Amino acid sequence: MSRLFLPDLMFAQGRAHEGAGLLVDDAGVVAGVVRPESAQGAPVHRLAGRALLPGLANAHSHTFQRLFRARAEGRARGGDTFWTWREQMYRAAAFVSPEDVYEVARAAFLEMLSSGITAVGEFHYVHNDRDGRPYSDANTMAKAVVGAAESVGMRICLLRSAYLRAGFQKEPHPGQQRFYETGDAYLRNHEALITEMAGKPLVKVGAAPHSVRAVPLPVMAEIAEVARRQGLPLHLHISEQPAENDACVTEYGTTPVTAIAERGVLSPRTTLVHAIHLSQAEFARVAQSGSTICSCPTTERNLGDGVFPADVAAQLGIPVALGTDSQAQIDLLEDARENEYHLRLVRRERGILDGVRGEEIAGRLLDSASKAGYRSLGLPGGGLANGEPADFFTLDLDDVALLGTDAATLASQVVFAGSRAAIRDVAVAGRLVMQEGRHLLDDEIRARFRRVVRRFVEEA
Ligand SMILES: [Zn+2]
Numbered sequence: 001m002s003r004l005f006l007p008d009l010m011f012a013q014g015r016a017h018e019g020a021g022l023l024v025d026d027a028g029v030v031a032g033v034v035r036p037e038s039a040q041g042a043p044v045h046r047l048a049g050r051a052l053l054p055g056l057a058n059a060h061s062h063t064f065q066r067l068f069r070a071r072a073e074g075r076a077r078g079g080d081t082f083w084t085w086r087e088q089m090y091r092a093a094a095f096v097s098p099e100d101v102y103e104v105a106r107a108a109f110l111e112m113l114s115s116g117i118t119a120v121g122e123f124h125y126v127h128n129d130r131d132g133r134p135y136s137d138a139n140t141m142a143k144a145v146v147g148a149a150e151s152v153g154m155r156i157c158l159l160r161s162a163y164l165r166a167g168f169q170k171e172p173h174p175g176q177q178r179f180y181e182t183g184d185a186y187l188r189n190h191e192a193l194i195t196e197m198a199g200k201p202l203v204k205v206g207a208a209p210h211s212v213r214a215v216p217l218p219v220m221a222e223i224a225e226v227a228r229r230q231g232l233p234l235h236l237h238i239s240e241q242p243a244e245n246d247a248c249v250t251e252y253g254t255t256p257v258t259a260i261a262e263r264g265v266l267s268p269r270t271t272l273v274h275a276i277h278l279s280q281a282e283f284a285r286v287a288q289s290g291s292t293i294c295s296c297p298t299t300e301r302n303l304g305d306g307v308f309p310a311d312v313a314a315q316l317g318i319p320v321a322l323g324t325d326s327q328a329q330i331d332l333l334e335d336a337r338e339n340e341y342h343l344r345l346v347r348r349e350r351g352i353l354d355g356v357r358g359e360e361i362a363g364r365l366l367d368s369a370s371k372a373g374y375r376s377l378g379l380p381g382g383g384l385a386n387g388e389p390a391d392f393f394t395l396d397l398d399d400v401a402l403l404g405t406d407a408a409t410l411a412s413q414v415v416f417a418g419s420r421a422a423i424r425d426v427a428v429a430g431r432l433v434m435q436e437g438r439h440l441l442d443d444e445i446r447a448r449f450r451r452v453v454r455r456f457v458e459e460a
Contacts, residue, residue: 055118057373060323090175
């Protein structure tokens with residue numbers, strides 16, 4: 001039997017609605033945007049005082065990094081850079097058991113749900129046991145993360161990552177021994193994971209050669225070919241820092257985007273994570289290929305990576321998804337507005353992304369946080385169109401930050417002033433996994449996460 005979710009305001013199918021509800025069939029799929037009198041007797045789930053919006057998609061996440069949030073912000077002796085942050089990351093990666101990975105992921109996913117995220121792309125590269133040897137089931141860690149998503153009721157695309165080496169002509173790094181596989185082992189383990197996850201309605205598997213640094217190009221091309229044959233999303237980090245570009249030039253005589261483009265890695269199923277330090281010609285090449293860029297501005301500002309030229313991407317029509325990456329903060333609406341705000345600071349102008357290719361700014365940023373992310377993960381959704389899964393969240397219109405919101409400004413209010421504090425209900429495939437800002441497993445997840453952090457701190 002269908003149900004009608006009836007909020008005061010709704011942003012669905014590309015525009016704001018007042019007095020209409022979301023009709024959801026018993027398979028959890030959107031059947032229409034209709035007024036109650038046209039709902040053919042479907043039971044009404046009234047969401048009074050709420051605005052309903054498409055669920056957000058976090059297209060780039062490493063959940064285990066939540067473990068050391070706010071613990072690597074100082075300036076280490078000798079001068080702090082991205083690389084001292086990476087040492088903290090190695091310590092967290094060396095610490096976690098499969099049970100810890102599960103608990104840390106549950107806490108991160110709970111925070112994601114409570115900030116309106118209904119689908120996550122987990123870029124997963126911690127595969128091996130602490131001694132660097134594979135677990136008897138090489139997908140033990142990946143399955144712990146998937147189990148965490150299932151436990152909280154979140155949609156997940158597990159982007160199983162290949163991490164083969166420290167870099168061109170570099171000795172293996174001791175901090176990376178839980179990441180390393182051979183190319184062949186990667187392909188085998190990836191295939192096994194796909195087989196095992198088949199038939200799980202909220203779980204998908206994608207391929208993720210970590211970066212040009214960690215995966216030699218011939219292997220990357222092979223992984224891309226497997227993804228092409230199976231129609232899987234393919235994600236990789238690219239040009240986050242200029243040093244990476246320099247190393248690629250040394251090894252291959254060209255910068256990363258050009259190098260992978262020449263080996264057939266770019267396609268509409270490809271997502272390039274970060275893509276900050278690209279030449280104009282490389283952006284044009286990305287646009288031509290139909291690939292997505294996943295921008296992670298909250299992490300990029302935290303790590304001092306640089307400003308993503310969102311204006312260039314917009315002008316070229318490149319789809320831009322968003323990711324919380326290092327989990328420095330989990331707030332995709334913040335990421336959405338940062339892509340505009342960072343450019344305002346650089347250019348000392350406002351409204352930079354407004355009107356580009358005829359698209360107004362709030363709709364563009366909201367699409368980045370929802371539709372573009374779903375597309376990047378190879379999932380239908382993000383727009384609440386008929387036939388898409390009913391993944392959505394609601395905001396309390398009585399929240400003091402949102403007072404005065406009307407249909408005309410709904411998207412703008414949400415993108416520029418919305419926050420986790422106002423989020424109340426979250427549904428995945430039509431099932432409410434959070435209600436009134438609470439999740440059924442709230443207390444348990446919090447308690448268990450605290451225990452993992454305590455052990456992590458004590459062992460330091
Ligand atoms: Zn990342």
